[in-house]
Amino acid sequence: MREELRIMVPRSLFGPEHEEFRNTLRRFFADEVMPHHAAWEAQGYVDRKLWNRAGEMGLLCMAIPEEYGGLGADRLFSIVLMEEKAYLGATATTFEIHSDVIANYIFHFGTEAQKLHWLPKMASGVAVGAVAMTEPSGGSDLQAIKTRAVVDGDEYVLNGSKIFITNGHHGDIFVVVARTGDSGEGKRDISLILVEGDRAGFTKGKPLQKVGMKGQDTCELFFENVRLPRSNLLGGVEGKGFMQLMQELAWERLMVAIGAIAGARMALDVTLEYTRNRKVFGKSVDSYQNSRFKLAEMKSEIAIGQVFVDRCIELALARQLAPEASAAAKYWTTDLHCKVVDQCLQLHGGYGYMMEYPIAHAFIDSRASRIYLGTNEIMKEVIARTL
Structure with missing residues (x-):
């Protein structure tokens, strides 16, 4: 039985339609993702046909309005997808980044022409x-970026490089953070520019060899005199990039927290099952007081974290989520996730270090969450500024 079904504080966010969708997702991941996950980890990215299949099933850009190719669904459907992906450990898939980060930038800040051109393609999985x-x-430090776009007539000329870019290998459309001014005021010189994956001078490195999340498409990008029409400037106005990034950052950090809590629940569940069945000195591992206390502590902390994350979700849906709240959710839940996974691996003993066990995958995959979308030290700095 899943821990979410026995959680101390029942959740009230989701309706019957969301739970029905959760069941659909479980079947999708069981049939279309997990049987191929090891192969994708070996090659460093998922097969392109998975994107097409997800588009066919309406799993991409669900919150984008129908006139732009989406389903016009509420964001809770996206959250269900994030939770199920994290619970199953399907780290090779990156649908939520595509649908709830990149598509959001284009929908919220793009011109009508940009939205009509790209969003239907993204919703279908074509792009x-x-x-x-x-x-x-x-x-x-986004204000210190060096990638630069210089105006040349009716075009921008883009030069620079980026690293650790998720969906970099398969990417067809990139929202690139670039410097377009020299005012000396940092944030006022930053713009977001749309760059098509097939532009001359734009090259992609090989998938990066990572400690964990090995199947997730991550690579380095290089821009050498890439010429782009000025109409590719997101929203059509220079100097708005930093503001655009900051407006979406609270939601993006909350996405990390949503996945972290779901991942912690998974780690606890597989450990509960293991400790009930594993015998040591003639008794099950979970019958020893040390084990029971550790399991009780983890269940309590996960429940506490879930309540805070759910409240942050409510605020995000009302567009009232404060940056320091999302920073707190991100750092606390990812720290908790890593602590839970470490303790659960210990309760598995030597088998916890074997890759055939889910807890071993969770151990190497969870660590990156304390780094991406801003390190947890940066999260504490964000909170400290509000003291």
């Missing part, structure tokens, strides 16, 4: 989206 922020010389 895969990526956002290119991080650079080899720096991560969290």
